[in-house]
Amino acid sequence: LDKTGSEADRALLQPVPNGGHGERVRPPVAAASIMVVDDEQAVGKFLADYLRAQGYQVEQYTSALEALQAYGDHPDRFELVLSDYAMPDLNGLEFYQNLRALDQAVQLVMCTGYSEKFDQLAAREAGLAGYLPKPVDTQVLLDLVKNLIPGDGQPGRATAGAGNRQ
Numbered sequence: 001l002d003k004t005g006s007e008a009d010r011a012l013l014q015p016v017p018n019g020g021h022g023e024r025v026r027p028p029v030a031a032a033s034i035m036v037v038d039d040e041q042a043v044g045k046f047l048a049d050y051l052r053a054q055g056y057q058v059e060q061y062t063s064a065l066e067a068l069q070a071y072g073d074h075p076d077r078f079e080l081v082l083s084d085y086a087m088p089d090l091n092g093l094e095f096y097q098n099l100r101a102l103d104q105a106v107q108l109v110m111c112t113g114y115s116e117k118f119d120q121l122a123a124r125e126a127g128l129a130g131y132l133p134k135p136v137d138t139q140v141l142l143d144l145v146k147n148l149i150p151g152d153g154q155p156g157r158a159t160a161g162a163g164n165r166q
Contacts, residue, residue: 030150033057033077037067037095038084038111043134045166047082047111050138051145064090068098079149080129085112093118093126107148111136 034056037043041062048060059078061067071078081099085092092110094103099106105128110123123131130144 001077005084005148020083031057032079033059034145035067035071035078035081037064037081037087038062038085039064040084043084045134047141050141052143054145055082064092064095064111068095071099071106072102075106079107080145081106082132083108083110085110086114096126096128107150
């Protein structure tokens with residue numbers, strides 16, 4: 001973490017104890033690709049680095065608009081999108097709605113430290129694949145990713161949150 005990060009940023013980046021489940025898991029056979037979108041560089045890097053350490057391919061973006069462009073250029077590249085809720089250009093829900101216009105089967109997990117603005121019920125009502133409060137418990141993140149991406153890492157969609165691409 002660079003010295004410019006605020007105390008709140010540092011608190012969000014602290015790993016949450018996960019009951020002794022800190023061991024590295026075996027990477028997927030063919031690593032699935034995940035998009036991480038968070039306007040806070042340090043938070044996005046933490047999530048991206050953690051997922052890379054688990055064997056996933058990760059592209060990190062600090063701008064929802066840039067991420068939307070990248071997704072639009074290659075919608076079949078990403079099996080999962082992790083997005084912050086509070087971002088400057090588009091909030092996470094607006095970002096998701098724009099992604100859905102490109103790909104009805106997109107799976108997005110919303111991560112936020114602002115549960116008073118967006119919570120698990122709102123995520124479910126919006127049709128999101130999942131919701132993670134910040135600070136993110138890395139074991140919960142990994143379990144959710146494994147649930148949403150097929151075990152072999154091959155393209156395909158889990159039943160939680162979105163239909164299958166044809």
